Amino acid sequence: MHEMSIAQGILDIVLKTAAEHNAVRISYIKLLIGQMTQIEPESLTFGFAALAANTIADGAKVDITIVPLVGECNGCGQQFTVERYSFLCPLCQSANVLVVSGRELAVDYLEVE
Protein backbone atom coordinates (compact mmCIF):
# COMPACT_ATOMS: atom_id res chain seq x y z
CA MET A 1 0.00 0.00 0.00
CA HIS A 2 2.32 2.73 -1.21
CA GLU A 3 -0.56 4.81 -2.57
CA MET A 4 -0.26 7.10 0.48
CA SER A 5 3.34 8.02 -0.47
CA ILE A 6 2.20 8.63 -4.04
CA ALA A 7 -0.76 10.70 -2.78
CA GLN A 8 1.62 12.77 -0.64
CA GLY A 9 3.81 13.32 -3.72
CA ILE A 10 0.78 14.55 -5.67
CA LEU A 11 -0.28 16.88 -2.85
CA ASP A 12 3.24 18.37 -2.63
CA ILE A 13 3.28 19.03 -6.38
CA VAL A 14 -0.21 20.56 -6.61
CA LEU A 15 0.20 22.80 -3.53
CA LYS A 16 3.56 24.08 -4.81
CA THR A 17 2.16 24.71 -8.30
CA ALA A 18 -0.95 26.44 -6.92
CA ALA A 19 1.17 28.68 -4.68
CA GLU A 20 3.34 29.70 -7.65
CA HIS A 21 0.15 30.87 -9.40
CA ASN A 22 -1.33 32.54 -6.29
CA ALA A 23 -4.35 30.23 -6.46
CA VAL A 24 -6.73 30.07 -3.50
CA ARG A 25 -8.42 26.79 -4.37
CA ILE A 26 -7.57 23.68 -6.38
CA SER A 27 -10.74 22.25 -7.92
CA TYR A 28 -9.48 19.59 -10.34
CA ILE A 29 -6.35 17.45 -10.72
CA LYS A 30 -5.61 15.38 -13.79
CA LEU A 31 -3.25 12.43 -13.26
CA LEU A 32 -1.61 10.19 -15.82
CA ILE A 33 -1.05 6.67 -14.51
CA GLY A 34 0.66 4.11 -16.74
CA GLN A 35 -0.80 0.64 -17.11
CA MET A 36 2.48 -0.85 -15.88
CA THR A 37 2.58 0.87 -12.52
CA GLN A 38 1.58 -0.64 -9.23
CA ILE A 39 -1.19 1.83 -8.45
CA GLU A 40 -4.72 1.09 -7.27
CA PRO A 41 -6.68 4.20 -8.42
CA GLU A 42 -9.33 3.94 -5.68
CA SER A 43 -6.75 3.72 -2.88
CA LEU A 44 -4.93 6.64 -4.43
CA THR A 45 -7.95 8.95 -4.63
CA PHE A 46 -9.07 7.90 -1.14
CA GLY A 47 -5.60 8.55 0.30
CA PHE A 48 -5.36 11.88 -1.49
CA ALA A 49 -8.71 13.08 -0.18
CA ALA A 50 -7.59 12.29 3.38
CA LEU A 51 -4.26 14.10 2.98
CA ALA A 52 -5.80 17.10 1.22
CA ALA A 53 -8.19 17.89 4.08
CA ASN A 54 -7.58 21.40 5.48
CA THR A 55 -5.49 22.42 2.47
CA ILE A 56 -6.57 24.42 -0.59
CA ALA A 57 -6.86 21.08 -2.42
CA ASP A 58 -9.61 19.90 -0.05
CA GLY A 59 -12.44 18.46 -2.13
CA ALA A 60 -10.54 18.66 -5.43
CA LYS A 61 -11.74 16.21 -8.05
CA VAL A 62 -8.97 13.77 -8.89
CA ASP A 63 -9.31 12.41 -12.39
CA ILE A 64 -7.08 9.55 -13.54
CA THR A 65 -6.26 8.66 -17.13
CA ILE A 66 -4.72 5.20 -17.50
CA VAL A 67 -2.02 5.26 -20.17
CA PRO A 68 -1.77 2.03 -22.17
CA LEU A 69 1.48 0.05 -22.26
CA VAL A 70 3.06 0.58 -25.67
CA GLY A 71 6.37 -0.74 -26.95
CA GLU A 72 8.45 0.23 -29.95
CA CYS A 73 10.79 -2.24 -31.63
CA ASN A 74 14.30 -0.91 -32.13
CA GLY A 75 14.78 -3.56 -34.80
CA CYS A 76 11.91 -2.97 -37.23
CA GLY A 77 10.35 0.19 -35.80
CA GLN A 78 6.95 -1.42 -35.17
CA GLN A 79 4.85 0.17 -32.42
CA PHE A 80 2.57 -2.22 -30.55
CA THR A 81 0.34 -2.52 -27.49
CA VAL A 82 2.09 -4.83 -25.05
CA GLU A 83 -0.14 -7.84 -24.29
CA ARG A 84 0.45 -10.12 -21.30
CA TYR A 85 3.61 -8.13 -20.52
CA SER A 86 5.46 -9.70 -23.44
CA PHE A 87 8.17 -7.26 -24.50
CA LEU A 88 9.12 -9.18 -27.64
CA CYS A 89 8.27 -7.50 -30.95
CA PRO A 90 5.18 -9.29 -32.36
CA LEU A 91 6.39 -8.58 -35.89
CA CYS A 92 10.09 -9.54 -35.91
CA GLN A 93 10.46 -11.18 -32.44
CA SER A 94 13.28 -8.79 -31.54
CA ALA A 95 13.97 -8.47 -27.82
CA ASN A 96 15.20 -4.92 -28.30
CA VAL A 97 11.98 -3.14 -27.40
CA LEU A 98 11.64 0.34 -25.96
CA VAL A 99 8.77 1.18 -23.59
CA VAL A 100 7.09 4.19 -25.22
CA SER A 101 4.30 4.63 -22.68
CA GLY A 102 2.65 2.88 -19.77
CA ARG A 103 5.11 3.75 -16.97
CA GLU A 104 3.70 7.24 -16.30
CA LEU A 105 3.08 8.44 -12.79
CA ALA A 106 2.52 12.15 -13.30
CA VAL A 107 0.41 15.18 -12.52
CA ASP A 108 -0.77 16.35 -15.94
CA TYR A 109 -2.64 19.57 -15.14
CA LEU A 110 -4.69 21.40 -12.49
CA GLU A 111 -7.68 23.62 -12.46
CA VAL A 112 -7.47 26.36 -9.84
CA GLU A 113 -9.32 29.45 -8.75
Add this chain to the structure above:
Amino acid sequence: MQIKVMTSILERNDQISAALQERFEKAGIFVLNLLGSPGCGKTSLLEKTIHALKDTLSIAVIEGDLFTAKDAERIEQHGVPVVQINTAGGCHLDANMIDGVLDCLDLDTLDVIVIENVGNLVCPAEFNIGEDCKVTVLSITEGDDKPLKYPLIFKQASAVILNKIDLLPYTNFDLKAAEKDITSIHPGITLLPVSCQTGTGLETWFNWLIEQVQIKKGKESK
Protein backbone atom coordinates in the same frame (compact mmCIF):
# COMPACT_ATOMS: atom_id res chain seq x y z
CA MET B 1 -7.76 28.63 -14.66
CA GLN B 2 -5.97 25.59 -15.98
CA ILE B 3 -2.27 25.07 -15.16
CA LYS B 4 -0.21 22.56 -17.10
CA VAL B 5 2.13 20.76 -14.71
CA MET B 6 3.37 17.49 -16.27
CA THR B 7 5.58 16.59 -13.33
CA SER B 8 6.47 13.05 -12.29
CA ILE B 9 5.02 12.22 -8.89
CA LEU B 10 8.21 10.35 -8.02
CA GLU B 11 10.42 13.26 -9.08
CA ARG B 12 11.56 14.09 -5.53
CA ASN B 13 12.45 10.46 -4.81
CA ASP B 14 14.27 10.14 -8.13
CA GLN B 15 16.29 13.31 -7.39
CA ILE B 16 17.46 11.92 -4.04
CA SER B 17 18.17 8.57 -5.69
CA ALA B 18 20.32 10.27 -8.33
CA ALA B 19 22.25 12.14 -5.63
CA LEU B 20 22.85 8.86 -3.78
CA GLN B 21 24.07 7.25 -7.00
CA GLU B 22 26.56 10.05 -7.41
CA ARG B 23 27.83 9.51 -3.88
CA PHE B 24 28.20 5.76 -4.44
CA GLU B 25 29.89 6.40 -7.79
CA LYS B 26 32.51 8.62 -6.15
CA ALA B 27 33.15 6.03 -3.45
CA GLY B 28 33.33 3.24 -6.06
CA ILE B 29 30.63 1.19 -4.35
CA PHE B 30 28.33 -1.22 -6.17
CA VAL B 31 24.84 -1.00 -4.68
CA LEU B 32 22.28 -3.75 -5.02
CA ASN B 33 18.57 -3.43 -4.21
CA LEU B 34 17.44 -6.93 -3.17
CA LEU B 35 13.72 -7.51 -3.69
CA GLY B 36 11.23 -10.33 -3.19
CA SER B 37 8.27 -11.61 -1.18
CA PRO B 38 8.40 -12.23 2.55
CA GLY B 39 9.96 -15.66 3.03
CA CYS B 40 11.46 -16.02 -0.46
CA GLY B 41 14.95 -16.31 1.03
CA LYS B 42 16.45 -12.83 0.64
CA THR B 43 18.17 -12.93 4.02
CA SER B 44 19.32 -16.54 3.59
CA LEU B 45 20.81 -15.63 0.21
CA LEU B 46 22.56 -12.66 1.79
CA GLU B 47 23.98 -14.81 4.58
CA LYS B 48 25.37 -17.33 2.06
CA THR B 49 26.75 -14.51 -0.06
CA ILE B 50 28.49 -12.77 2.84
CA HIS B 51 29.87 -16.06 4.13
CA ALA B 52 31.37 -16.88 0.71
CA LEU B 53 32.57 -13.44 -0.34
CA LYS B 54 33.51 -11.51 2.78
CA ASP B 55 37.23 -12.14 2.24
CA THR B 56 36.97 -11.11 -1.44
CA LEU B 57 34.69 -8.07 -1.12
CA SER B 58 34.06 -5.53 1.59
CA ILE B 59 30.28 -5.80 2.03
CA ALA B 60 27.81 -3.79 4.10
CA VAL B 61 24.08 -4.37 4.41
CA ILE B 62 21.12 -2.05 4.88
CA GLU B 63 18.10 -3.97 6.13
CA GLY B 64 14.57 -2.76 5.50
CA ASP B 65 11.91 -4.21 7.74
CA LEU B 66 8.49 -3.14 8.95
CA PHE B 67 9.13 -3.34 12.69
CA THR B 68 11.85 -5.79 13.72
CA ALA B 69 15.64 -6.07 13.65
CA LYS B 70 15.54 -9.86 13.17
CA ASP B 71 17.24 -9.80 9.77
CA ALA B 72 19.90 -7.31 10.88
CA GLU B 73 20.71 -9.54 13.84
CA ARG B 74 21.21 -12.49 11.48
CA ILE B 75 23.51 -10.46 9.24
CA GLU B 76 25.47 -9.03 12.16
CA GLN B 77 26.57 -12.53 13.17
CA HIS B 78 28.53 -12.70 9.92
CA GLY B 79 30.72 -9.82 11.02
CA VAL B 80 29.82 -7.22 8.39
CA PRO B 81 28.48 -3.69 8.98
CA VAL B 82 24.69 -3.63 9.00
CA VAL B 83 22.17 -0.82 9.41
CA GLN B 84 18.52 -1.43 10.19
CA ILE B 85 15.74 0.76 8.80
CA ASN B 86 12.30 0.19 10.29
CA THR B 87 9.60 1.55 8.04
CA ALA B 88 6.98 1.33 10.83
CA GLY B 89 4.45 -0.34 8.57
CA GLY B 90 5.64 1.30 5.35
CA CYS B 91 5.68 -1.22 2.52
CA HIS B 92 8.91 -0.13 0.80
CA LEU B 93 12.17 1.74 1.26
CA ASP B 94 12.52 5.10 -0.43
CA ALA B 95 15.60 7.11 -1.35
CA ASN B 96 15.24 9.50 1.57
CA MET B 97 15.39 6.61 4.07
CA ILE B 98 18.68 5.42 2.55
CA ASP B 99 20.03 8.96 2.59
CA GLY B 100 19.18 9.16 6.28
CA VAL B 101 21.31 6.16 7.30
CA LEU B 102 24.36 6.47 5.03
CA ASP B 103 26.38 8.28 7.69
CA CYS B 104 26.25 5.06 9.74
CA LEU B 105 28.52 3.39 7.14
CA ASP B 106 32.17 4.11 6.32
CA LEU B 107 31.79 4.44 2.54
CA ASP B 108 35.54 4.68 1.92
CA THR B 109 36.09 1.09 3.03
CA LEU B 110 33.28 -0.62 1.06
CA ASP B 111 33.01 -2.43 -2.28
CA VAL B 112 29.36 -3.43 -2.07
CA ILE B 113 26.23 -2.33 -0.24
CA VAL B 114 23.29 -4.70 -0.40
CA ILE B 115 19.99 -3.10 0.51
CA GLU B 116 17.47 -5.75 1.49
CA ASN B 117 14.12 -4.16 0.77
CA VAL B 118 10.86 -4.81 2.63
CA GLY B 119 9.43 -8.20 1.62
CA ASN B 120 6.87 -7.24 -1.04
CA LEU B 121 6.51 -7.82 -4.80
CA VAL B 122 4.50 -4.65 -5.41
CA CYS B 123 5.56 -1.31 -3.94
CA PRO B 124 9.39 -1.51 -3.83
CA ALA B 125 9.45 -1.86 -7.63
CA GLU B 126 8.42 1.80 -8.04
CA PHE B 127 11.07 3.40 -5.83
CA ASN B 128 14.68 3.87 -6.89
CA ILE B 129 16.98 4.06 -3.87
CA GLY B 130 20.34 4.92 -5.43
CA GLU B 131 21.10 1.39 -6.55
CA ASP B 132 23.12 0.21 -9.54
CA CYS B 133 20.67 -2.61 -10.05
CA LYS B 134 17.72 -4.45 -8.63
CA VAL B 135 17.77 -8.21 -8.10
CA THR B 136 14.47 -10.00 -7.48
CA VAL B 137 14.29 -13.29 -5.59
CA LEU B 138 11.37 -15.59 -6.48
CA SER B 139 11.09 -18.84 -4.56
CA ILE B 140 9.63 -22.05 -5.95
CA THR B 141 6.98 -22.32 -3.22
CA GLU B 142 5.43 -18.99 -4.29
CA GLY B 143 4.17 -20.49 -7.55
CA ASP B 144 5.12 -20.02 -11.20
CA ASP B 145 2.28 -17.55 -11.85
CA LYS B 146 3.95 -14.71 -9.94
CA PRO B 147 5.98 -13.10 -12.78
CA LEU B 148 2.84 -12.29 -14.78
CA LYS B 149 0.98 -11.19 -11.64
CA TYR B 150 3.74 -8.80 -10.55
CA PRO B 151 5.48 -7.97 -13.85
CA LEU B 152 7.01 -4.65 -12.84
CA ILE B 153 9.38 -6.10 -10.25
CA PHE B 154 10.69 -8.52 -12.88
CA LYS B 155 10.88 -5.79 -15.55
CA GLN B 156 12.93 -3.54 -13.27
CA ALA B 157 15.36 -6.27 -12.13
CA SER B 158 18.72 -6.95 -13.78
CA ALA B 159 18.69 -10.52 -12.49
CA VAL B 160 16.13 -12.90 -11.02
CA ILE B 161 17.16 -15.52 -8.51
CA LEU B 162 14.88 -18.57 -8.51
CA ASN B 163 15.42 -19.83 -4.97
CA LYS B 164 14.53 -23.14 -3.29
CA ILE B 165 14.96 -25.22 -6.47
CA ASP B 166 15.60 -28.22 -4.20
CA LEU B 167 11.82 -28.15 -3.59
CA LEU B 168 10.91 -28.46 -7.30
CA PRO B 169 10.07 -32.21 -7.04
CA TYR B 170 7.54 -31.50 -4.28
CA THR B 171 5.62 -28.71 -6.03
CA ASN B 172 3.79 -28.15 -9.32
CA PHE B 173 6.09 -25.20 -10.12
CA ASP B 174 6.85 -25.22 -13.85
CA LEU B 175 10.39 -23.85 -14.05
CA LYS B 176 10.37 -23.62 -17.86
CA ALA B 177 7.08 -21.69 -17.85
CA ALA B 178 8.28 -19.28 -15.17
CA GLU B 179 11.55 -18.67 -17.01
CA LYS B 180 9.64 -18.08 -20.24
CA ASP B 181 7.33 -15.53 -18.58
CA ILE B 182 10.22 -13.70 -16.92
CA THR B 183 12.21 -13.48 -20.15
CA SER B 184 9.21 -12.23 -22.10
CA ILE B 185 8.66 -9.50 -19.48
CA HIS B 186 12.37 -8.70 -19.54
CA PRO B 187 14.22 -10.10 -22.56
CA GLY B 188 17.90 -10.69 -21.85
CA ILE B 189 17.52 -10.80 -18.06
CA THR B 190 19.94 -12.97 -16.06
CA LEU B 191 18.18 -15.99 -14.52
CA LEU B 192 19.89 -17.74 -11.64
CA PRO B 193 18.26 -20.92 -10.27
CA VAL B 194 19.68 -21.61 -6.81
CA SER B 195 19.05 -23.38 -3.55
CA CYS B 196 20.34 -21.67 -0.43
CA GLN B 197 19.65 -24.93 1.41
CA THR B 198 21.80 -27.26 -0.75
CA GLY B 199 24.09 -24.62 -2.28
CA THR B 200 23.13 -25.49 -5.88
CA GLY B 201 23.72 -22.58 -8.25
CA LEU B 202 25.13 -20.24 -5.61
CA GLU B 203 28.59 -20.19 -7.21
CA THR B 204 27.08 -18.77 -10.42
CA TRP B 205 25.34 -16.04 -8.39
CA PHE B 206 28.55 -15.16 -6.52
CA ASN B 207 30.41 -14.86 -9.82
CA TRP B 208 27.65 -12.68 -11.29
CA LEU B 209 27.89 -10.35 -8.30
CA ILE B 210 31.70 -10.19 -8.41
CA GLU B 211 31.51 -9.38 -12.11
CA GLN B 212 29.08 -6.49 -11.48
CA VAL B 213 31.41 -5.07 -8.82
CA GLN B 214 34.38 -5.32 -11.20
CA ILE B 215 32.44 -3.57 -13.97
CA LYS B 216 31.64 -0.75 -11.53
CA LYS B 217 35.24 -0.49 -10.31
CA GLY B 218 36.40 -0.46 -13.94
CA LYS B 219 34.12 2.48 -14.68
CA GLU B 220 35.42 4.31 -11.64
CA SER B 221 39.09 4.00 -12.63
CA LYS B 222 38.45 5.51 -16.09
